[in-house]
Amino acid sequence: MVIMIAFGWASVMLLLGVFLRGKVKFLQNMLVPAGVIAGVLGLVLLNIFDAVGINIGADVSDFNQIVSQVFIVSFISLTLMDTPKKAVEGSEEEKKAAASKAKSVIRGGLFIGLVWTLLYALTPLICTAIALVCGKTFDMAPIYGMLIQFAFCQGPGQSATYGGIIESYGWENAVMMALTFSSIGFLMAYVVGIPVAKYAIKKRIAKYSDKIDEITLRGYYKLEEQTETTKKNTTVNSNIETLALHFAVIGVCYLLAVGISKILALLPGYLGPSLSSLMFLNGMYAAYIVKFIMKKLGIMYFLDSTTQNKITGFAADYLVVCAFMSVSLKMVVQWTVPIIIMSIVSTLVTFGVCFYFGERYGTSYDIERTLGYYGMAVGTAPSGISLIRIVDPDFKTGAAEELGASNPFCNIFNIPVYLLILGFAAGSFSLQMTVGGLAALTVAYLVGLKVTGCWGKKKTYSLFEAKEDKILASETDDTIPRMASVK
Numbered sequence: 220m221v222i223m224i225a226f227g228w229a230s231v232m233l234l235l236g237v238f239l240r241g242k243v244k245f246l247q248n249m250l251v252p253a254g255v256i257a258g259v260l261g262l263v264l265l266n267i268f269d270a271v272g273i274n275i276g277a278d279v280s281d282f283n284q285i286v287s288q289v290f291i292v293s294f295i296s297l298t299l300m301d302t303p304k305k306a307v308e309g310s311e312e313e314k315k316a317a318a319s320k321a322k323s324v325i326r327g328g329l330f331i332g333l334v335w336t337l338l339y340a341l342t343p344l345i346c347t348a349i350a351l352v353c354g355k356t357f358d359m360a361p362i363y364g365m366l367i368q369f370a371f372c373q374g375p376g377q378s379a380t381y382g383g384i385i386e387s388y389g390w391e392n393a394v395m396m397a398l399t400f401s402s403i404g405f406l407m408a409y410v411v412g413i414p415v416a417k418y419a420i421k422k423r424i425a426k427y428s429d430k431i432d433e434i435t436l437r438g439y440y441k442l443e444e445q446t447e448t449t450k451k452n453t454t455v456n457s458n459i460e461t462l463a464l465h466f467a468v469i470g471v472c473y474l475l476a477v478g479i480s481k482i483l484a485l486l487p488g489y490l491g492p493s494l495s496s497l498m499f500l501n502g503m504y505a506a507y508i509v510k511f512i513m514k515k516l517g518i519m520y521f522l523d524s525t526t527q528n529k530i531t532g533f534a535a536d537y538l539v540v541c542a543f544m545s546v547s548l549k550m551v552v553q554w555t556v557p558i559i560i561m562s563i564v565s566t567l568v569t570f571g572v573c574f575y576f577g578e579r580y581g582t583s584y585d586i587e588r589t590l591g592y593y594g595m596a597v598g599t600a601p602s603g604i605s606l607i608r609i610v611d612p613d614f615k616t617g618a619a620e621e622l623g624a625s626n627p628f629c630n631i632f633n634i635p636v637y638l639l640i641l642g643f644a645a646g647s648f649s650l651q652m653t654v655g656g657l658a659a660l661t662v663a664y665l666v667g668l669k670v671t672g673c674w675g676k677k678k679t680y681s682l683f684e685a686k687e688d689k690i691l692a693s694e695t696d697d698t699i700p701r702m703a704s705v706k
Contacts, residue, residue, distance in 0.1 A: 225277035225285055229540045232257035232264075236540070240438040247436040249413050250605050254536045255405055258543025262402065266548045282544040283379055283394060285537065287498075290376030293534035294499040295472045296465075298506035300527045301519055320617070327582070327621030330673040331592045332628025334576050337664040338569055338596050339368045339633050343640065344657040345568060346561045353557040361650055363396050363554070365640045367565050370400030371407075372633075374599040375542030376499060381637065384496045385644040388489075396554070398545045403562045405539070408598035408606070411570060415682065416590050416609040424586045424680045425610035435612070451523045465526055468509065475505035489645035493638075535601065569596050574682065576668065579675040584616035586680050591622045600626075632667075636660055 236257030240246050246256060265282075268275055346364035353359055362385060369381040375398060382397035420428040434440060452461045476498055484495035495501075513519045551558060573596060577589025587610050594603030600622055607618050636657070643653040668674040 221277055221281050222284060224275070225281035225541070225544075226537075228265075228275060228277060229257070229261065229282065229285065229537055229544060232261040232540050232544070233536065235260055237439060247438070249409055250431075250436070250609060251409055252536075252539070252601070252605065253438060254539035255409070255543075257540040258402065258405070261540055261544035262546055262548075265544050266546075269547065269549065279395075279545050279547045279550075282541040283398070285541040286375055286379045286398070286545055287383070289534040289538050289541070290379065291473065291476070291498050291502045292469060293376070293531050293538060295469050295476070295502040295506045296527050296531040296534065298503045299465075299468065299472070299510055299522060300524045300531070301510070301522060323582075324617050324620045324624050326673075327580075327588060327617060328624025328626075329628055329671060330576075330580055330668070331588070331595075331621055331625035332632055333664055333668050333671070333673060334572065334592060335372060335596055335625065335629050336632035336636070337661060337668070338572055339372045339629075340636050340657050340660040340664060341572070342368045342371060342565045342568060343636075344654065344661060345564060347654060347657075349557060349561050349564065353560070357554055357557050359554055359557055360390065362390050362640075362644055363393070363557075364561060365643070365653075366393060366397040367400050367561055368636070370397050371404040371565055371569065371597050374404075375401040375538055375545075378542070379545070380497060380499055381641070384493055384641060387492065387496070388644045388646070390644060392550055395545070395547060395550050396558075398542055399551050399558060400562065402543050402546055403558075404597045405543075405599075405602065407562070407566045408594045408602040411566060411597075412590060412594050412602075412606045413609065415593075416606055418682065419586050419590070419610060419680075422682070424682070426583075427587075427611045427613065427615045428609070431609070431612050435608070451525065453521050453523050453526075461523065461526060462530075464521060465523075465530060468522065469530070472502060472505040472509050475508065476502040479504055489642055489647045490638075493641045493645070535599075539599075566597060569593065576674060578678045578680050578682075580673060581675045581677070581679060583679070584611070584618055587611045587616045587618035588621060591618045592625070595622060595625075632664070 233253060234257075236253035236255075239256050240251065240253050265275070265279065269278075343365040346367045347361045348364070350359050350361045350364035354361065366378070366382060366385070370378045378397035378401040379394055382394035386393040416425075419425045434444060440446075454461050454464050479501040480495040480498060483501070484491045486494060510519070513521070570593065573589055573593040577585055577592070580588065582588070587607055590606040590610060591603040594606040603622050604619055607614070607616075607622070611618060639648065639653055639656045639660075642648040643650065648656070665674075
């Protein structure tokens with residue numbers, strides 16, 4: 220019941236978020252999602268109630284439990300989505316153009332993955348140094364500085380997961396610290412990203428920045444604007460509801476993930492408890508196994524991708540609001556100063572890295588891509604999509620596709636970073652080894668950007684300099700319309 224009460228309060232905040240987004244022009248113009256609005260409201264409300272001693276029937280730990288579980292569900296649901304390849308029809312030239320575009324999207328995904336993992340190693344390195352400087356004054360251990368990338372680069376789900384693992388090794392309040400960073404990161408995505416996007420439109424760097432329609436600003440459809448749902452029924456409702464079947468498959472995947480975790484727990488050293496605790500990854504592996512079996516049995520048609528996408532979206536919305544409501548300000552108040560310093564420095568570093576490399580990649584939509592992966596590097600992928608939508612409302616560029624294509628690269632390239640940090644938290648690596656490892660990985664990702672040709676020399680745009688005729692598509696990007704910047 221306690222978890223359901225917490226779920227109820229998160230639901231109240233979400234409804235308030237939808238109402239405020241639909242009525243307050245400032246929130247509309249900033250395109251702030253209802254989940255973020257709801258999360259901020261919930262954070263303030265919960266901490267006020269806690270300060271005056273009002274019991275609402277749930278506390279921050281209950282919201283943290285929801286974060287952990289819906290995050291696992293979102294990863295399972297996302298993996299279960301089936302997107303069959305469509306045969307390309309048309310002339311040979313059209314087929315070649317489609318193949319060239321696909322290659323461009325993959326290359327863009329590789330670029331985003333490398334920059335993202337560069338920040339994944341660089342930001343904890345910097346924040347560890349800040350923790351060492353502030354440590355004696357604020358009684359903060361270096362490990363807390365190494366939580367920043369789980370929050371900024373990954374989001375609330377990973378913050379709760381990795382924070383929980385680190386807390387299990389004896390570091391108190393690691394989850395709370397990570398979720399605090401995550402909440403700040405969400406805000407930085409919009410507080411910094413939206414003014415920059417609007418400035419880019421003003422400078423006429425973004426070429427597809429049409430006016431965003433009223434429905435998008437409002438955030439919901441009125442009755443006369445509503446259309447039929449695209450959901451398909453894959454079962455007869457008198458037998459079993461289609462949505463129930465989808466959740467049943469997710470339930471099977473969850474149990475299989477628990478089994479995978481128990482097997483991984485047998486690994487020696489800190490790897491066992493660390494990898495077994497990564498339930499969101501184990502859920503993803505389980506979903507791949509279930510999907511493989513369903514395809515072999517020829518029953519994949521039972522799952523509808525649109526329905527699966529709706530389930531993922533449902534989990535993501537509650538994940539965001541509950542992440543904010545998981546933060547107890549009184550538990551992190553002693554670290555307020557270092558938290559603020561780390562958050563500001565990480566935001567500035569992330570902004571600088573994203574825009575430095577973004578303007579040197581070499582396509583005609585570098586600004587759209589840069590805004591997208593900046594949003595992803597401080598918030599989550601949906602934050603990046605929101606920023607792209609400001610400068611590219613109809614998704615005419617490949618920026619949004621590349622953001623999605625970067626996911627496998629991010630998940631592979633970040634493995635040595637989190638294993639290194641978890642090893643330090645468990646006491647298997649010294650601070651010197653960990654810092655040296657992060658520094659070496661930072662250099663390795665920089666080399667990767669150079670070797671793959673993703674780190675160019677020429678600027679395709681500049682937010683701070685008036686450039687003329689500098690935006691030129693690269694030779695490997697022939698499918699994208701070329702353009703010149705306007706001074």
